[in-house]
Amino acid sequence: MQTTLAERLSQLWSKIEEAAKSAGRSPDSITLLAVSKTHPPELIRECVHAGCTLFGESRVQEARAKIQESPARARWHFIGHLQRNKVRQALPLFELFHGIDSLSIAEDIQRIAEEDGQRPAVLLEVNVAGEGSKFGFRPENLRGEIDRILSLDRLEIRGLMAIPPFAPKPEASRAYFVKLRELRESLQNEFSIGLPELSMGMSGDFEVAIQEGATIVRIGTALFGERASSAWRPGAPDS
Numbered sequence: 001m002q003t004t005l006a007e008r009l010s011q012l013w014s015k016i017e018e019a020a021k022s023a024g025r026s027p028d029s030i031t032l033l034a035v036s037k038t039h040p041p042e043l044i045r046e047c048v049h050a051g052c053t054l055f056g057e058s059r060v061q062e063a064r065a066k067i068q069e070s071p072a073r074a075r076w077h078f079i080g081h082l083q084r085n086k087v088r089q090a091l092p093l094f095e096l097f098h099g100i101d102s103l104s105i106a107e108d109i110q111r112i113a114e115e116d117g118q119r120p121a122v123l124l125e126v127n128v129a130g131e132g133s134k135f136g137f138r139p140e141n142l143r144g145e146i147d148r149i150l151s152l153d154r155l156e157i158r159g160l161m162a163i164p165p166f167a168p169k170p171e172a173s174r175a176y177f178v179k180l181r182e183l184r185e186s187l188q189n190e191f192s193i194g195l196p197e198l199s200m201g202m203s204g205d206f207e208v209a210i211q212e213g214a215t216i217v218r219i220g221t222a223l224f225g226e227r228a229s230s231a232w233r234p235g236a237p238d239s
């Protein structure tokens with residue numbers, strides 16, 4: 001890419017602002033999560049200096065190493081599928097867990113959070129298209145499981161997250177974003193709970209997601225460029 005990271009960041013902020021305004025929303029109601037997975041700490045520092053301090057990572061090990069090397073004012077969300085044997089390590093590292101995708105992982109988090117005195121904030125990942133290959137609650141199952149999830153008193157359930165099927169055209173995601181928003185509304189009403197966050201929208205479709213109510217957009221490629229096939233590893237050279 002010819003542009004600098006600071007330029008791409010400011011373009012992104014403008015696009016987020018425009019999308020928000022076109023939907024009659026306040027730009028302040030949308031959080032940009034910079035998806036830094038696979039990218040080296042050098043790029044994270046650059047991003048922090050350019051004014052964006054919130055990062056999304058999808059592997060605990062990789063994130064832990066990067067967090068140590070990053071400015072203290074960087075903050076971190078976990079956006080991947082959390083494995084049960086990584087929960088204890090992960091809990092102190094992340095402000096929000098986007099990908100809570102089954103009752104059993106929620107129960108593991110509850111147990112470990114209780115043992116370790118943690119109160120993790122989480123989003124429930126919904127498999128909005130019912131894809132067999134994807135993690136996440138089926139919308140039709142979530143209704144049945146939500147009572148059990150709500151009884152896990154260590155978890156602060158902040159909202160829902162989804163990754164629609166990949167499609168080259170952003171408009172193809174709209175129906176799935178609508179579905180997630182409507183599910184949020186019906187869960188809020190049926191169970192008298194607040195689910196303020198909707199984590200949806202990535203580089204290719206964040207504007208549509210914002211029009212449909214996203215409060216967190218998770219953006220990697222549009223900010224950092226294409227990801228290399230191999231992830232950054234601690235000890236490896238910085239680029």
Ligand SMILES: *Cc1c(COP(=O)(O)O)cnc(C)c1O
Pocket residue numbers: 035037058079080163202203204218219220221222
């Ligand atoms: C990698 C990733 C993203 C970022 O995708 P881009 O298309 O690079 O913006 C967003 N969300 C999740 C869950 C991811 O794993």
